[in-house]
Amino acid sequence: MLTEKQKIRYLLSSLLASGQSVQCPYCKSGKGRKIDRKYLVxxxxxxxxxHLYFRFPIDQANENESFYQTEYQESDKITTGLPDPDSLDKMKSEGFRAEDKNADRYLELFAKLFPGKNNLRIIDYGSSWGYTSYQFKKAGHQVQGFEIxxxxxxxxxxxxxxxxxxxxxxxxxxxxxxxxxxVIEHHPDIASMVKLGKSLLVDGGYFIAFCPNGSQAFxxxxxEVxxxxxxxxxPNFLNAEFYKHIFEDQxxxxxxxxxxxxxxHPLQFRDKVVEDLSGEELMVVVKYGKS
Ligand SMILES: [Zn+2]
Incomplete structure (x- = not known):
């Protein structure tokens, strides 16, 4: 959520950058088709x-880093605000349910991908202050978070x-x-994030990303949403066509x-499966390797 002052600054920096030439932040192509528009520029x-949807003009990499270090605040507060000790105890005892950060749905997914394995090695990329990593660890997994x-x-x-x-x-x-x-919708370099994910996986490991759904069906x-x-x-709005393109070999x-x-079912990963895409959150699960 941006304050009025941030909105004005965003509009001004967009105006100043409107001479920028179009370049896809993923594949660097200069061919962009307009999908939507905001604040005139x-x-x-x-x-x-x-097929990535991206905001234009785009931020410079250093602008992005300082934004996340100092200004970024989601409206739900918990994503970026840090709780006091009493609130934290309450959140832990309620499994982060009141904040809509309960991780059970992710744990159910992992259990489907690795039936009977409760000691999975997991990277929680963009872990914020660790509320998801904490729940994965509590479920018996070995978790390493990453947070800028x-x-x-x-x-x-x-x-x-x-x-x-x-x-x-x-x-x-x-x-x-x-x-x-x-995380992926905020990332200034999706190609490097995907490459990093792949490089850190075992043979038969999974790259999993949840994000807002930019697919046409939604x-x-x-x-309005x-x-x-x-x-x-x-700055990025992920959609199924983009994922189908970049993961076509997996x-x-x-x-x-x-x-x-x-x-x-794990056997589904011998193939490519696309379900209904009209919901507001998009999930991609990609399998690397053969095992
Ligand atoms: Zn592209």
Missing amino acids: TKLLECQVC SLPRASFGIKNLEVDICSDEKLLRNENHIFFSSH RQRNP FHRFWGKVH PYYIASSPIVAGKL
Whole structure:
């Protein structure tokens, strides 16, 4: 959620950057088709090569980092705000349900992908202050979080006793799952995030990402929410066509909310499966390797 002052600054920096030439932040193609528009000068473009929807003009990399270190605040507070000790105890005892951060649905998914295994090695990429890593760890998994914001990373290490690092070079290898939830839509370099995920997985490991759904089926069902979902905080708007393109060499499963883990079967990953895409949250699960 942006304050009025941030909105004005966003509009001004968009105006100043409107001379920028179009370049897809994923594949660097210069071919963009207009999908939507905001505040006169800010557009949502679809790359005509890889089908990523991206905001134009785009931020500079250093602008992005300082934004997340200092200004970023989701309206639900828990994503970025740090709770006091009493609130934290209450959240822990209620399994983060009141904050809508309960991780059971992710754990059900992992159990479907690795039946009977409760000691999975998981990277929680973009872990914020560790509320999801904490729940994965409590369920018996070995979790390493990654978070660029130093205050949030240290809060989690100190108060939730989870392992969170802030340097991608320190992430460990040989993981069963590279997990991210509501991170890829903020990421300035999706190609490097996907490459990193793949490099950290075991043979037969999974890249899993949850994010707002930019697919056309969702836009048709709910055009107002589609319009609201992209902007300063979400420079990328992920959709099924983009995932189908970038993961064409791997088996994948693409679905939108409500996501029913019970429908998933590991054998589905011998193929490519795309479910109904009209829900507001998009999930992609990609299998790397043969085992
Ligand atoms: Zn592209």
